[in-house]
Amino acid sequence: MEASSAPVPPSPEARPRRSGYRRLPVQQRREQLIAVALELFASRPPDEVSLDDVAEAAGASRPLVYRYFAGGKQQLYEAALRTAAQELTSRFTVPLAGSPTEQLSSVLESYFAFVAEHDAGYSALLRGGSVVETQRTSAIVDDVRRAALKRTLRHLGVREAGPRLTLLVRSWIAVVEGTSLSWLDEGRALPVGELREWLVDQFMAMAAATALHDPQTARVLSALLALEGPDAPRAARLREVLTG
């Protein structure tokens, strides 16, 4: 929705109630409101953040916020979510240097940094049951998951993934998501570096289990192990622990 299509209540930006809010250009004001909303949604579950809270934190009036977000809190929440989703997706970039598992670990580092920044909002969104959750917000989250799937497959050098390889990557992404939620739930008690290494090991192990059922995954895993170098120490340790 465009700000211009919103109904125009007593133009508070032009005629401020008190001695005047700072006047900002339209796009800048919109971005400021979204940034302020994101900060509030990160510190409290969305159900506990009101439009007035956003207005107050932004140093703006309630009507001004409505001028930009005629749909009120729900629209503001969705705009904030879209901004957060874009930011998260941009973090999926894989560094050029390093072995595949080092690269994976680096992407996980950005991911956990994002989770730490968006804390309460991230948690409430993925946990479900919030009043601001709609089919639209679910679709935004699904888009992020799809982007993560696409990037991971590209990183693995796969052009067209069959259903089993797709299931593997989707499952691993679900494990990453669940792990980050558990991490927040338990007050970040587990060291994030250890979780990252655990998730990389999970990827390797889950790929191995999938390779037993799927030639495409077997080829991907074998290429990955070759790139890990002659020892592939993670694989060696997994083999050892599976000896019982």
Next chain:
Amino acid sequence: MEASSAPVPPSPEARPRRSGYRRLPVQQRREQLIAVALELFASRPPDEVSLDDVAEAAGASRPLVYRYFAGGKQQLYEAALRTAAQELTSRFTVPLAGSPTEQLSSVLESYFAFVAEHDAGYSALLRGGSVVETQRTSAIVDDVRRAALKRTLRHLGVREAGPRLTLLVRSWIAVVEGTSLSWLDEGRALPVGELREWLVDQFMAMAAATALHDPQTARVLSALLALEGPDAPRAARLREVLTG
């Protein structure tokens, strides 16, 4: 669901408006309404099922449904969800015979049967964004996940699970859930028997990756491998594929 509780139009029950509905004892009527609602919620997303649909399918009047569920569709949905949750939880029973992986496979068989029966409702619920989803419905789903965690840990012979072992089992449960959703999404294209075997292999592999980071999981895995018999063929195949 009992055959006797299914709506049977045309029948004495289905001569509404004229000679009156069949009179059922309170508890039986309540159960019948829930059973009918469950069937409807299984075949269509909850947002597309109305209270009138339930009344009609139950051969009951709208006011009668409201007499049992004053909160309307939302309350009926939650009651149906609670019934489904109980039924699912009761399926987590592990058979006494067989190796640990055979037992796991058998529990997964009941789980997938449940998913197949509740199809659209299961999918809509876990996907999120439905209007009937509230903090209460999320709590019911979380209870089922907690029950699954508890049963799995008990099955592994664990009394007090540390954070890493808990994370492993929770992650595996998330993978089972995501896999069942993908299975439905793709029109059940992948053979369910293969998915079940894949999930058992995933458990073994994920436990191995966790054992690298956690002595408790290492002990559990080692006990599991011992029970699998001298060859533990699944572990052997995993080792092989990890050799690259």
